[in-house]
Amino acid sequence: MKVLLLKDPKEDDCGQDPYVRELGLYGLEATLIPVLSFEFLSLPSLSEKLSHPEGYGGLIFTSPRAVEAVERCLQKDTKAEVWKKSLKEKWNAKSVYVVGNATASLVNRIGLHTEGETCGNAEKLAEYICSRIPLESVTVYQTIPHPGIQGNLTSYYTQQDRLPNVLLA
Template sequence: MEAAERHVMILKAPAEDPEDDGRDPYSHLLRENGFAVTSVPVIDFEFCNLEELRDCLQAPHKFSGIIFTSPRAVRATALGLGTDQRLPARWSQHAFFVVGRSTAAALRSSLGAEGEGAESGSAVALADYITQRSYAGPLLYPCSSLQRGTLPARLQERGVRAHCVTAYATVPHPGLERSLALALASSRPPGFLVYFSPSGVAASLPVLRGLQLPFHRLKVIAIGAATQAALERSDVPVWAVCKEPTPEQLLSRLSSPGPS
């Protein structure tokens, strides 16, 4: 590959995988395999409704488990527990469901619990995993203000109830425009642009277009079908899609000879 083809710009939330000591596992793996990586945090998070979440966490008898679809949901739960940050003992009798290894790692590190379904890769696939068995009570679901209702609707279709608590809001990262301008000015143009979420697309795309980034020259990779759809709605051609949010799958897409 030429130099630009080895340069990857990653647009995502700041890294928060507790098992990687603050390092972004995506950037780490790509650099190990000879790629130059520029990582720009494009979104951030504000926590909310923690008192409501705390009330739910103090009533495990009302629920049959908890669903975590991101490390932020785990963090919100830890904050909701207050200074003790320990789940009431009865939660150990319930199931904990997670999307992705980073969420599983956050759950293990922050709350000392093991999650199921980490390899499901998406909220829809996790819903299918969850509904393989029945539950006496609803599942607590600390979620984003941007959650589209797909997972609760999928569960409801199959007779499983979810109690949703909006625990965090997604906002553009502070100084996003300056960060992107500096990243594009200080390094050679990227060959790949990697988007991780629809909210990341919404926050950064207008800025990048204002900076006249030549999208037609880039290979744009979407992490997940929802991110792919957000890009296509914005008329950005998607070169490849990672169906699962893992560093290994991103490396595989970057190393493939053609789109997938």
């Protein structure tokens, strides 16, 4: 029997989409059709902000796409060399938060140490961040549109009357 999967193909350790592999084990023939397209719109702005960790109290990665955006920024020009020599170390001296385990593993791959991966959603991550940081003033810089996460963090921190100076990717 044939199965139509409406999703982007993802490769696992075996170089095959896990859904295609699993369905194949049951004798099903899966065909993948991507249904969404995605385009990064703010890479120059993100790249500029990544070059100045001194202006931020930390990073918040909201998704694997956010990590991909940072990776693309690091591949441009001489950014990879500067990242390895100094920027990575400067960002690691700050808090780097992630929403889930999948995002954490990708952030670790670019050399950053993470916190909050067990939170699982924006609301719990916001609570976690508030419990860990003595927060003074509110400044959230969002370079990649992600209204659900930014809205949740902003409203949570506003209710708490405190926000860190973070780069929300």
